[in-house]
Amino acid sequence: MxxxxxxxxxxxxxxxxxxxxxxxxxxxxxxxxxxxxxxxxxxxxxxxxxxxxxxxxxxxxxxxxxxxxxxxxxxxxxxxxxxxxxxxxxxxxxxxxxxxxxxxxxxxxxxxxxxxxxxxxxxxxxxxxxxxxxxxxxxxxxxxxxxxxxxxxxxxxxxxxxxxxxxxxxxxxxxxxxxxxxxxxxxxxxxxxxxxxxxxxxxxxxxxxxxxxLGKVKGNKMVDMQLSNDKLVDRGVKMIMGEIPVSYEKASELLNDYGSVRKAVDSFISK
The missing domain is CATH 3.40.50.10490 (Glucose-6-phosphate isomerase like protein; domain 1)
Known part of the structure; x- marks a missing residue:
């Protein structure tokens, strides 16, 4: 050819x-x-x-x-x-x-x-x-x-x-x-x-x-990202604050408890 x-x-x-x-x-x-x-x-x-x-x-x-x-x-x-x-x-x-x-x-x-x-x-x-x-x-x-x-x-x-x-x-x-x-x-x-x-x-x-x-992004956020370093953890906390009315401290607590932005937000909303 x-x-x-x-x-x-x-x-x-x-x-x-x-x-x-x-x-x-x-x-x-x-x-x-x-x-x-x-x-x-x-x-x-x-x-x-x-x-x-x-x-x-x-x-x-x-x-x-x-x-x-x-x-x-x-x-x-x-x-x-x-x-x-x-x-x-x-x-x-x-x-x-x-x-x-x-x-x-x-x-x-x-x-x-x-x-x-x-x-x-x-x-x-x-x-x-x-x-x-x-x-x-x-x-x-x-x-x-x-x-x-x-x-x-x-x-x-x-x-x-x-x-x-x-x-x-x-x-x-x-x-x-x-x-x-x-x-x-x-x-x-x-x-x-x-x-x-x-x-x-x-x-x-x-x-x-x-x-x-496939639903791995919500809005424009990486809500399922792995929290593999401090920068990403901080980003995740701020994502949660942008979705629900909580303080940085509460968002951090939710993220720590649930391990992902999506799960943290969904848990708060479902209550």
Missing amino acids: NFTKTTEQSSNYEHLEKMTVADLLFNINKEDKTVPLAVEKALPQIELLVSRVVEKMKLGGRIFYIGAGTSGRLGIVDASECPPTFGVPFDLVNGIIAGGDKAIRRAVENAEDSVTNAWSDLLEHSINENDVVIGIAASGTTPYVISGLERCNENNITTGCITCNEGSPLALIAKCPVVVIVGPEFVTGSSRMKAGTAQKLVLNMISTATMVQ
């Missing part, structure tokens, strides 16, 4: 080494400003994917992000932030990276080229038809990700993807593709830049919109 990898095309800027720091920063920022507009064009695709995710999660399903390198790390970041933010189990949103956890910090040679490991990795989590697997790859050609989605399709598991090249093998294989065309990178081929930013924005949308749809 022949298609143009816009993420690999030559940068619109020449002689970067001759630029001042101010020029480098200005031009990087100039390019970054185009990313949200590119994401906006993909909103209908993101909506379809989120709708499928919510549908499956209501049946007891989970999300699995799979990727290699930067893409894999971004999936892990999004997955790891869901439990503390929304109070969900750690195995509800999962990030899997080619090469295993050691690849989070250091590149694992040839890990992204495997056409069998993604499916093996998913089987370790007892993947099933209620789950959704979202492949992340800026290029849209990563064998690890493509092969994983192919096997999922064969087993009637819902598939999505986040890629930055239209007409890529990955976009054609995923049942719910999200394609964000960000164009050439500031440093030619460095897809950790605009492409990575686009992937992060889309991941934020997928997890946040899904959790809101």
Whole structure:
């Protein structure tokens, strides 16, 4: 298959080494400003994917992000932030990276080229038809990700993807593709830049919109967040004060007794 990898095309800027720091920063920022507009064009695709995710999660399903390198790390970041933010189990949103956890910090040679490991990795989590697997790859050609989605399709598991090249093998294989065309990178081929930013924005949308749809946010507050540090405890106390007419001390007492903002507020209202 022949298609143009816009993420690999030559940068619109020449002689970067001759630029001042101010020029480098200005031009990087100039390019970054185009990313949200590119994401906006993909909103209908993101909506379809989120709708499928919510549908499956209501049946007891989970999300699995799979990727290699930067893409894999971004999936892990999004997955790891869901439990503390929304109070969900750690195995509800999962990030899997080619090469295993050691690849989070250091590149694992040839890990992204495997056409069998993604499916093996998913089987370790007892993947099933209620789950959704979202492949992340800026290029849209990563064998690890493509092969994983192919096997999922064969087993009637819902598939999505986040890629930055239209007409890529990955976009054609995923049942719910999200394609964000960000164009050439500031440093030619460095897809950790605009492409990575686009992937992060889309991941934020997928997890946040899904959790809101599942009732994990009330109003605009993270009422189910884990109270894992003093800052979050203080935030939780103030959330309670914003919902019911109590002092800081009483709100703190309620939060300590019930362990979550939602339960504290509901207990007070039900009395």
